[in-house]
Amino acid sequence: MKALVYTDTLELQYRDEAEPEIADGEVLVEIEAVGICGSDMHAYHGLDSRRVPPLILGHEAVGIVQSGAKQGQRVVLNPLITCGHCDHCQGGRSNLCAERELIGMRRAGAFAEYISIPQRNLLDMPQDMDPVAASLTEPAATSLHAIYLAEKIMHRPLSECSALVLGGGSIGVFAALMLKHKGCRSISLADTNALRRQTAQDLGCGRVYDPLGDDLPDPASFDLVIDAVGSGRTRAASSELVKAGGIISHVGLQDNELGLDTRRITLEEITFLGNYTYSVIDLRAAIDLLYSGALGSLDWVDIRSLSEGAAAFKDIHEHQAASPKIVLKP
Ligand SMILES: [Zn+2]
Ligand SMILES: [Zn+2]
Incomplete structure (x- = not known):
């Protein structure tokens, strides 16, 4: 598959990568749209010790499920992988889970054609919702x-x-x-x-x-x-x-x-x-808000091809991006 790989400080390569191996409890998702986050930029600047190159960044993603019970459905990815059974997870504050892990941090992210992610991290969304609008779920949440x-x-x-x-x-x-x-x-x-x-x-x-x-x-x-x-x-x-x-x-x-x-x-x-990230409820509420049009038109999003991702990072780095969000499409 093609992926945009963070290879060194201020360096990204669009290249062939092995397709992800699907671990137990995980499913394969074909990415349709994935936003560039400030934290991806932080890694790109070499300032995030948790994100070590070579690494596929990206966590604001929407795609079509390729395996498992939701096969064929369009979903938003909840990028925050948590244990599901600690007091915080059980109490509705999974963002505080001590075992929390974000995709695109220590494990491969979504600047790629495919990603493997736990089945429980798939969020239902209206199937007719524009994938680019839906990829704003994570920052909106x-x-x-x-x-x-x-x-x-x-x-x-x-x-x-x-x-x-x-x-x-x-x-x-x-x-x-x-x-x-x-x-x-x-x-x-x-x-x-x-x-x-x-x-x-x-x-x-x-x-x-x-x-x-x-x-x-x-x-x-x-x-x-x-x-x-x-x-x-x-x-x-x-x-x-x-x-x-x-x-x-x-x-x-x-x-x-x-x-x-x-x-x-x-x-x-x-x-x-x-404040750190969101709960699953916040993500669901964000999908509703974005879908309802309550936040106005979302045509301010700058949509580019994943193959042009390196140039998009450079534009943000050089303060040349007028839009607050660039979304990449594989
Ligand atoms: Zn983000
Ligand atoms: Zn937990």
Whole structure:
């Protein structure tokens, strides 16, 4: 089969690879669409010690099942493989499973014609749903999960709150679109990339601004700040811009530098909320949301061929990609 293989820092090769061996309890899926994630870019930059080349990356995937009980069905892959029986898995928080494993991390991912994945990781979806739209399930579920965790502890409903999203990648854009869908009173989004700002603006992500520019929001002006970047700089911005009593929802994993103002967090009862991925329920809800059209048209997705994948990574690396998401089709 053909696959896009991460071979070294800043290097991907589209080449022939052996078809995956199907382990016990697993099925073969023919990939139809697979998105490039920020975490794939992190690996590409040589910054993810968990993703060791040579490796097939990619985990935001949709395909047609080739074996097992669901043979012939179009499915979304739940990329998070968990044990299924620990307290977290049984309690509906499988994303916290100590044995969690992501496809495209230590095992082969979906930038390929085929993948082998546990049968229980297949998610049902409407069979007439566009595979590209369905491949947005994973990032959309990540945003949905972050908003859900924040909503549980907010003191006022979203309709009375102002929110700021840091980062205009797919997680940030989905967070802004979902906040809008949920009736959030005022939404702002910050990104340093002018192309992405334009896209976020066009999509109606609220007030879009350049955090390195002059026209910045006032300190302490947001009830909720969603940090979809996760750098020292964005943590410092979150600490400054969140209101007293507000929530910083931390989703991004760019670096582990300092930046949080723990003194202000303490004195002003700010909640710092970590978010990691999603539960199966979040994934199902994301499929419903994307299918229903509640997030608007999804024609902003940049669709390319898997064989052109290396160029797509390069475009993102060089900040030349205007779309928050590039989806590859084998
Ligand atoms: Zn992802
Ligand atoms: Zn578990």
